[in-house]
Amino acid sequence: MKKILTLFIASLTLLSCKQNGKREIILPRSNGNTNSILVVMKGDDWLSKPGDEIRRVFGEHQVGLPQPETLLSVDQIDPSGFSKFIRNNKAVLLFQKGDSVGISTEYDKYAAPQIVIKATYKDEYDLVSIIKNRGKEIIQLFKDQDVKYTQGIFKREKIDVSKLGTVNNLGLDLIIPERYRLVQDTLNNFLWMRQHLKSGIARGDGTNNILIYSLPLGDETKIVDNITAVRDSIGKIFIPGSKEGMYMITEQAYTPFTYETKIDGKKAYETRGKWEVKNDFMAGPFLNYTIVDKKNNRLVVFEGFTYAPSVNKRDFVFELEAIAKSLKIK
Structure with missing residues (x-):
C-alpha cells in the first residue's frame, strides 16, 4: 500500500507543481522520431487532392543519398483520432477549417519538446494552395526544430x-x-x-x-x-x-x-x-x-x-x- 501511495504522489508530481504560489503544468515527454511528422487531416482529404499534394511536396527525395529517401516521413490520422497520447507526437501538422487562410506555429502545446503547425483553410482550393505554396516553408520549420531537438540530446553527452x-x-x-x-x-x-x-x-x-x-x-x-x-x-x-x-x-x-x-x-x-x-x-x-x-x-x-x-x-x-x-x- 505504501508503495502504491508513493507512486500515486510521484504521478501527481509529473502532472503539476507549484511555483511562486501558482500551479504549473508539467507536460509529458513527446514521442516520435526525427525527420518524421504526424499529419492531422480528414480521411477524405488525405485520399484526394490535398493528400496527393502532401505526398508530392513532403515526399521529395533528400539529395545526396545513394538510395531514394524522402525529406520527411509522414503518417496521417483523422482529427477524430487526434487525442490522448497521439497528441504527444513531437511534430504535428494540423489542418483545420476556419474563417481565415494561413499557418501558425505553437511549441510544447501537448507535450515537450513539440512543434504544432496549424494550417487553416476555407475550402479545398485553399487547402491545396497552402501545401503547394508553403510546403517547403513548413518542412524547414520541422527540420529546424529537429536540429534543435537533436542538439539538445547531444549537449547532454558532449565531449570537451x-x-x-x-x-x-x-x-x-x-x-x-x-x-x-x-x-x-x-x-x-x-x-x-x-x-x-x-x-x-x-x-x-x-x-x-x-x-x-x-x-x-x-x-x-x-x-x-x-x-x-x-x-x-x-x-x-x-x-x-x-x-x-x-x-x-x-x-x-x-x-x-x-x-x-x-x-x-x-x-x-x-x-x-x-x-x-x-x-x-x-x-x-x-x-x-x-x-x-x-x-x-x-x-x-x-x-x-x-x-x-x-x-x-x-x-x-x-x-x-x-x-x-x-x-x-x-
Missing part, C-alpha cells in the same frame, strides 16, 4: 572539444557527442572523428565521420567551384583506402548539389553529394559546410560522411547536420 588541438587552434566550438572517437588530430589544421553505428545491417561496420579543417579565403567567386577539388585533395592526404593508391574522392558519376546558407550567422555553402574510394567499392553520402570567415581571412570546413552499406542513411546524415549547425567561431 577544447581538448581537441585542431578545434582549439582554429578557435571553434561545437557540440560533438561523446560516442565519437578520435581518428586523427594534427593539433593544427585537421581533425577526423568517427562514430561506429549500432543499427541495421551495417551493425559493426557502419560509421559516421566528422572532418574539420581550414584553408585561406582566396577569391570568393571561386569558392563553390573549388569545393570538390578541395575535398578530393583532403581525401588523398588524410583519408586512405585499404591499399596504396586508394583514397576518398567525390563520386565522379554524381554531381554534388551546393546551396548558400548560414552557419553561426556567417555566409556558408552547404554541399551534399556522394563519396567513393578511388579504385575500391566503398561509397556513401557526404555533407560539407564551407564557411566564409572573413574576420580571419579563411574558410572553415566541416564535413560529415557516412558509411552504412545496405541501410537507409538519411537520419545518419541528419545527425551530422545537427553537429555542423552547432559550430561557432570564437
Whole structure:
C-alpha cells in the first residue's frame, strides 16, 4: 500500500507543481522520431487532392543519398483520432477549417519538446494552395526544430572539444557527442572523428565521420567551384583506402548539389553529394559546410560522411547536420 501511495504522489508530481504560489503544468515527454511528422487531416482529404499534394511536396527525395529517401516521413490520422497520447507526437501538422487562410506555429502545446503547425483553410482550393505554396516553408520549420531537438540530446553527452588541438587552434566550438572517437588530430589544421553505428545491417561496420579543417579565403567567386577539388585533395592526404593508391574522392558519376546558407550567422555553402574510394567499392553520402570567415581571412570546413552499406542513411546524415549547425567561431 505504501508503495502504491508513493507512486500515486510521484504521478501527481509529473502532472503539476507549484511555483511562486501558482500551479504549473508539467507536460509529458513527446514521442516520435526525427525527420518524421504526424499529419492531422480528414480521411477524405488525405485520399484526394490535398493528400496527393502532401505526398508530392513532403515526399521529395533528400539529395545526396545513394538510395531514394524522402525529406520527411509522414503518417496521417483523422482529427477524430487526434487525442490522448497521439497528441504527444513531437511534430504535428494540423489542418483545420476556419474563417481565415494561413499557418501558425505553437511549441510544447501537448507535450515537450513539440512543434504544432496549424494550417487553416476555407475550402479545398485553399487547402491545396497552402501545401503547394508553403510546403517547403513548413518542412524547414520541422527540420529546424529537429536540429534543435537533436542538439539538445547531444549537449547532454558532449565531449570537451577544447581538448581537441585542431578545434582549439582554429578557435571553434561545437557540440560533438561523446560516442565519437578520435581518428586523427594534427593539433593544427585537421581533425577526423568517427562514430561506429549500432543499427541495421551495417551493425559493426557502419560509421559516421566528422572532418574539420581550414584553408585561406582566396577569391570568393571561386569558392563553390573549388569545393570538390578541395575535398578530393583532403581525401588523398588524410583519408586512405585499404591499399596504396586508394583514397576518398567525390563520386565522379554524381554531381554534388551546393546551396548558400548560414552557419553561426556567417555566409556558408552547404554541399551534399556522394563519396567513393578511388579504385575500391566503398561509397556513401557526404555533407560539407564551407564557411566564409572573413574576420580571419579563411574558410572553415566541416564535413560529415557516412558509411552504412545496405541501410537507409538519411537520419545518419541528419545527425551530422545537427553537429555542423552547432559550430561557432570564437
